[in-house]
Amino acid sequence: MTAARIFSILAAIGCTLGSFGQIADTAAVHQVYRSLREALREPASVRSLDLSDQHIRLLPKEISLLINLEELRLRNDDLTELPEEIGDLGKLRILDLSGNPIQHLPDQFKDLNRLDELYINGDCYFDLEQDMKTLSLLPHLRILHLENDGITLLPESISSLRHLEELYLNDNKLVTFPTPVLRMDHLKLLDLHHNPMNPLIPLELQQRGVLVRF
Numbered sequence: 001m002t003a004a005r006i007f008s009i010l011a012a013i014g015c016t017l018g019s020f021g022q023i024a025d026t027a028a029v030h031q032v033y034r035s036l037r038e039a040l041r042e043p044a045s046v047r048s049l050d051l052s053d054q055h056i057r058l059l060p061k062e063i064s065l066l067i068n069l070e071e072l073r074l075r076n077d078d079l080t081e082l083p084e085e086i087g088d089l090g091k092l093r094i095l096d097l098s099g100n101p102i103q104h105l106p107d108q109f110k111d112l113n114r115l116d117e118l119y120i121n122g123d124c125y126f127d128l129e130q131d132m133k134t135l136s137l138l139p140h141l142r143i144l145h146l147e148n149d150g151i152t153l154l155p156e157s158i159s160s161l162r163h164l165e166e167l168y169l170n171d172n173k174l175v176t177f178p179t180p181v182l183r184m185d186h187l188k189l190l191d192l193h194h195n196p197m198n199p200l201i202p203l204e205l206q207q208r209g210v211l212v213r214f
Contacts, residue, residue, distance in 0.1 A: 051074050071093065087109060177202065
């Protein structure tokens with residue numbers, strides 16, 4: 001085997017090892033923690049925390065120590081409220097509260113300035129009118145899931161979610177088209193399937209190219 005061939009093989013091996021190293025680094029960065037106790041050992045390094053299906057009744061105040069947290073999933077727990085310290089998660093982008101009997105959002109919720117995607121579907125107890133006012137103070141909220149919330153009428157205050165691009169209202173009890181959405185200038189997708197309403201899309205939304213699902 002020639003020297004050139006040997007160097008070629010070694011170079012290929014080095015490249016492959018380098019690729020494995022990059023994959024390992026990426027995996028470390030995107031590690032999903034599934035225990036708050038484990039996450040609090042190195043709180044500054046935690047980016048994603050999934051505590052779903054753990055029947056958590058109270059989210060401890062120590063959650064505020066996760067200063068770099070970007071994704072928090074709390075699906076199907078037993079939360080009826082959130083601690084005020086939730087507002088300290090300034091880098092949070094995705095929050096999943098679906099399937100919890102949450103009654104209201106704390107005032108500090110408005111401090112989640114980077115929140116981009118919010119799931120509060122399957123939560124039939126929250127104050128829709130008041131919570132929409134709180135959500136309207138979030139400057140980067142683009143995606144909102146309100147599926148299966150027993151909604152019969154959408155409050156006018158939801159129209160204040162000016163930056164919203166995707167709104168999921170499927171599996172509710174809406175009998176008429178939710179006209180407040182007509183004032184959402186950035187809306188691109190509106191999901192209304194499995195609601196007892198006439199599948200008629202307002203001309204204004206048609207002209208704007210909004211995708212409406214019935």
